[in-house]
Amino acid sequence: xxxxxxxxxxxxxxxxxxxxxxxxxxxxxxxxxxxxxxxxxxxxxxxxxxxxxxxxxxxxxxxxxxxxxxxxxxxxxxxxxxxxxxxxxxxxxxxxxxxxxxxxxxxxxxxxxxxxxxxxxxxxxxxxxxxxxxxxxxxxxxxxxxxxxxxxxxxxxxxxxxxxxxxxxxxxxxxxxxxxxxxxxxxxxxxxxxxxxxxxxxxxxxxxxxxxxxxxxxxxxxxxxxxxxxxxxxxxxxxxxxxxxxxxxxxxxxxxxxxxxxxxxxxxxxxxxxxxxxxxxxxxxxxxxxxxxxxxxxxxxxxxxxxxxxxxxxxxxxxxxxxxxxxxxxxxxxxxxxxxxxxxxxxxxxxxxxxxxxxxxxxxxxxxxxxxxxxxxxxxxxxxxxxxxxxxxxxxxxxxxxxxxxxxxxxxxxxxxxxxxxxxxxxxxxxxxxxxxxxxxxxxxxxxxxxxxxxxxxxxxxxxxxxxxxxxxxxxxxxxxxxxxxxxxxxxxxxxxxxxxxxxxxxxxxxxxxxxxxxxxxxxxxxxxxxxxxxxxxxxxxxxxxxxxxxxxxxxxxxxxxxxxxxxxxxxxxxxxxxxxxxxxxxxxxxxxxxxxxxxxxxxxxxxxxxxxxxxxxxxxxxxxxxxxxxxxxxxxxxxxxxxxxxxxxxxxxxxxxxxxxxxxxxxxxxxxxxxxxxxxxxxxxxxxxxxxxxxxxxxxxxxxxxxxxxxxxxxxxxxxxxxxxxxxxxxxxxxxxxxxxxxxxxxxxxxxxxxxxxxxxxxxxxxxxxxxxxxxxxxxxxxxxxxxxxxxxxxxxxxxxxxxxxxxxx
Ligand code: FAD
Ligand code: THG
Numbered sequence: 001x002x003x004x005x006x007x008x009x010x011x012x013x014x015x016x017x018x019x020x021x022x023x024x025x026x027x028x029x030x031x032x033x034x035x036x037x038x039x040x041x042x043x044x045x046x047x048x049x050x051x052x053x054x055x056x057x058x059x060x061x062x063x064x065x066x067x068x069x070x071x072x073x074x075x076x077x078x079x080x081x082x083x084x085x086x087x088x089x090x091x092x093x094x095x096x097x098x099x100x101x102x103x104x105x106x107x108x109x110x111x112x113x114x115x116x117x118x119x120x121x122x123x124x125x126x127x128x129x130x131x132x133x134x135x136x137x138x139x140x141x142x143x144x145x146x147x148x149x150x151x152x153x154x155x156x157x158x159x160x161x162x163x164x165x166x167x168x169x170x171x172x173x174x175x176x177x178x179x180x181x182x183x184x185x186x187x188x189x190x191x192x193x194x195x196x197x198x199x200x201x202x203x204x205x206x207x208x209x210x211x212x213x214x215x216x217x218x219x220x221x222x223x224x225x226x227x228x229x230x231x232x233x234x235x236x237x238x239x240x241x242x243x244x245x246x247x248x249x250x251x252x253x254x255x256x257x258x259x260x261x262x263x264x265x266x267x268x269x270x271x272x273x274x275x276x277x278x279x280x281x282x283x284x285x286x287x288x289x290x291x292x293x294x295x296x297x298x299x300x301x302x303x304x305x306x307x308x309x310x311x312x313x314x315x316x317x318x319x320x321x322x323x324x325x326x327x328x329x330x331x332x333x334x335x336x337x338x339x340x341x342x343x344x345x346x347x348x349x350x351x352x353x354x355x356x357x358x359x360x361x362x363x364x365x366x367x368x369x370x371x372x373x374x375x376x377x378x379x380x381x382x383x384x385x386x387x388x389x390x391x392x393x394x395x396x397x398x399x400x401x402x403x404x405x406x407x408x409x410x411x412x413x414x415x416x417x418x419x420x421x422x423x424x425x426x427x428x429x430x431x432x433x434x435x436x437x438x439x440x441x442x443x444x445x446x447x448x449x450x451x452x453x454x455x456x457x458x459x460x461x462x463x464x465x466x467x468x469x470x471x472x473x474x475x476x477x478x479x480x481x482x483x484x485x486x487x488x489x490x491x492x493x494x495x496x497x498x499x500x501x502x503x504x505x506x507x508x509x510x511x512x513x514x515x516x517x518x519x520x521x522x523x524x525x526x527x528x529x530x531x532x533x534x535x536x537x538x539x540x541x542x543x544x545x546x547x548x549x550x551x552x553x554x555x556x557x558x559x560x561x562x563x564x565x566x567x568x569x570x571x572x573x574x575x576x577x578x579x580x581x582x583x584x585x586x587x588x589x590x591x592x593x594x595x596x597x598x599x600x601x602x603x604x605x606x607x608x609x610x611x612x613x614x615x616x617x618x619x620x621x622x623x624x625x626x627x628x629x630x631x632x633x634x635x636x637x638x639x640x641x642x643x644x645x646x647x648x649x650x651x652x653x654x655x656x657x658x659x660x661x662x663x664x665x666x667x668x669x670x671x672x673x674x675x676x677x678x679x680x681x682x683x684x685x686x687x688x689x690x691x692x693x694x695x696x697x698x699x700x701x702x703x704x705x706x707x708x709x710x711x712x713x714x715x716x717x718x719x720x721x722x723x724x725x726x727x728x729x730x731x732x733x734x735x736x737x738x739x740x741x742x743x744x745x746x747x748x749x750x751x752x753x754x755x756x757x758x759x760x761x762x763x764x765x766x767x768x769x770x771x772x773x774x775x776x777x778x779x780x781x782x783x784x785x786x787x788x789x790x791x792x793x794x795x796x797x798x799x800x801x802x803x804x805x806x807x808x809x810x811x
Contacts, residue, residue, distance in 0.1 A: 009034075019367075021158045021162060027162065030163065033169065035167045041290075041292050044290055047258055050144065050145050052142055062364070070145050078240050082146070084143045086142025089136040091133055112139065124246055127312045171200075201292075205219075218330050218396060220273060222274075237259055237262065269404065337352050340369075341383075350362065399417065412478055427649075430652070431659070436452025474740075484760060486673075489666075490639060496670065497675055503560065503561050504560045504561070508553075508581075515573075528551050534546070536714070543693060545562045558583075558632075563688075591636070600662045600667060635809055637679055677762065680770065690727060691727060691756075695723070726774075726777065741756060758770070769785070
């Protein structure tokens with residue numbers, strides 16, 4: 001049995017010890033530099049509000065597990081979880097509309113919740129000022145975690161199974177040998193270990209740095225204050241229960257509230273981000289204040305205190321009595337950080353975890369360590385999800401500070417970062433700006449969403465009868481009707497798409513074919529010039545990615561993937577006779593697609609581009625005019641044409657060449673919104689959104705990419721059982737209906753599934769969406785989708801909705 005050392009006895013470390021020992025890993029030692037179990041870390045003073053509902057299905061599942069687990073914990077001093085319920089109130093129309101969206105997430109992720117009128121809110125929470133609020137969202141199972149008690153209770157369970165907890169034991173360094181951890185250096189000497197899990201809270205980044213690992217978190221101060229006695233609370237709660245009113249969020253003012261018997265606790269995110277310089281922290285953990293508590297800065301709290309009294313007038317006769325600036329971790333995208341160090345086997349991290357998600361994160365980490373794969377999809381929290389640029393200290397600081405500012409903001413699903421823009425641009429960037437590109441940001445890249453230069457085309461098409469349905473205020477943000485014209489023109493004429501941000505690797509060497517064959521579900525060991533669409537599965541048969549593999553030589557492949565986690569997955573299993581290289585940055589790509597694509601490109605090319613000479617899903621290394629290119633006859637938008645790759649220095653020349661050659665054919669540059677709607681029409685999935693490691697190929701409708709007759713491949717043995725849920729295409733009835741993703745789907749009166757992605761289809765004049773639905777769902781079944789409180793009817797459609805005969809592509 002492996003020897004496990006867990007660094008940190010906060011809520012994460014203790015929960016992890018419990019989960020590991022429950023799975024038979026009983027040789028667990030948990031070390032903490034502080035005393036047990038009030039260690040001095042963030043857990044020691046967390047007020048413990050647990051609101052389960054989150055836009056992320058995974059984070060919501062983590063929270064649900066925490067509620068379930070803590071609710072069953074036993075501690076001699078009393079409860080570890082008090083399900084007082086959660087109430088989020090709206091004081092602005094925007095928030096009120098957004099609470100409808102939140103209610104949709106709760107429904108979709110299986111959390112009981114209900115929207116309340118202002119009067120009902122006051123019934124739940126009589127201290128609220130009725131006139132301040134428009135309504136609220138109530139979740140009865142939310143509540144308070146007594147974090148230190150929950151930590152201790154979990155530690156006791158772990159101890160009963162053999163775990164050891166050592167206070168006042170500080171890890172000073174990690175011991176390693178031959179690419180594996182072998183132990184930790186502590187102030188009490190070396191402790192041997194086969195597995196070390198860093199659950200050191202906001203200290204974790206420093207520790208990980210010692211072993212060459214970037215854990216992108218920023219310790220940030222956050223204000224928490226307790227008032228003196230509140231008359232209106234006197235007699236409501238016992239010392240034991242502490243609270244009876246729902247935990248409360250007033251997100252319009254960045255505030256939250258809970259009762260402490262007859263006092264009120266108020267947390268505020270309304271102040272400026274206050275990143276903490278770790279070198280200034282106290283090292284002593286024993287006394288008060290703790291190293292994770294900084295002195296209260298009263299001036300930062302003044303506006304919060306004012307707003308708190310507006311919402312809860314009963315606070316007016318009280319004062320702030322105890323307050324501090326507490327420290328906990330923020331990350332660039334708000335998600336936790338989990339996984340194993342790639343270069344140092346056995347070194348794991350479980351960092352930037354709220355109390356809310358702690359038990360869920362611990363369970364998934366324990367499964368990952370013991371079984372090799374977590375039972376739920378954790379890609380949003382994966383240690384290796386970050387692009388290189390996102391690991392720079394500057395990026396981490398700026399984006400984590402932004403995450404603090406936005407923690408309670410209403411975030412549109414297409415809203416993109418404002419800071420640190422322009423970091424990754426394709427060679428076509430200047431041309432795109434000239435065409436009035438509206439840029440979205442993704443993975444650090446500037447990506448045109450649509451081009452203002454196509455406004456005239458849009459007007460012309462509209463005059464000719466193309467429908468441009470008006471959108472509501474919410475869905476028309478980060479959107480333009482021009483995208484409808486761009487999509488239409490891709491189906492009718494020809495368009496150029498910047499595909500440079502599509503992550504691609506060169507996989508080469510004597511063992512390349514065998515390696516890719518082992519890693520993927522489809523047969524990729526085909527002739528030079530072949531292109532194969534295939535899947536990467538984990539050991540449980542879950543989809544880790546969908547990729548294309550182009551064979552450019554006997555031992556050379558170009559593999560186009562979904563992002564950094566694919567590099568990580570390949571790297572971990574890379575044999576010595578294979579070289580893996582990310583070539584995204586040094587190359588670029590233009591997708592030229594549409595019925596006129598061949599007319600436009602053939603005159604530039606010395607090779608025959610006819611349907612028979614250059615078949616669908618084939619690759620060719622050739623020239624366009626004088627420019628060396630690799631062409632793939634692949635089209636994520638489902639049209640005739642090619643992905644045309646070249647190295648970066650030819651990029652601008654390639655763009656100009658194609659733009660000029662396309663002029664007689666009316667070529668346009670088209671953006672991501674058109675691209676997305678076209679791929680949805682065509683039935684193509686987007687990994688991470690439509691399907692994840694939670695799903696096997698059959699469920700996601702991707703069985704066609706799995707060759708069960710092939711020799712062994714990763715995940716093959718786990719494929720089998722018929723899925724309970726399947727991914728289906730639905731088409732809305734009302735042309736004005738929209739969905740943006742994560743909406744609940746209803747049938748027979750109950751919620752049966754959820755939308756993943758959606759786009760307005762210029763081809764059918766309706767929004768088309770993907771949704772996870774029960775396996776027995778039939779074509780033509782009617783479902784209802786709740787879009788921010790509005791119900792839209794949709795019909796389950798056969799796939800793909802557009803061009804099932806493939807006649808548009810294969811011509
Ligand atoms: P910690 O509790 O900090 O535990 C890490 C442990 O590692 C510490 O005990 C530390 O002593 C130990 N350690 C560090 N370095 C070493 C070393 N080198 N050797 C040995 N031991 C080491 N979350 C919610 O869900 N709901 C809330 O309402 C909430 N409110 C909060 C309010 C405030 C004011 C603050 C500050 C945080 C709040 N949080 C809340 C966040 C929550 O407290 C933290 O995210 C959570 O407690 C982190 O738990 P942890 O186990 O990762 O870290
Ligand atoms: N282009 C390339 N690689 C990619 C993508 C891409 N890799 C990542 C991601 N996008 C993968 N997604 C898809 C999804 C569908 C298709 C291609 C990439 C596709 N599917 C054909 C179909 O289903 O009809 C496959 C047919 C077949 O297997 O023969 O084209 O955009 N280079």
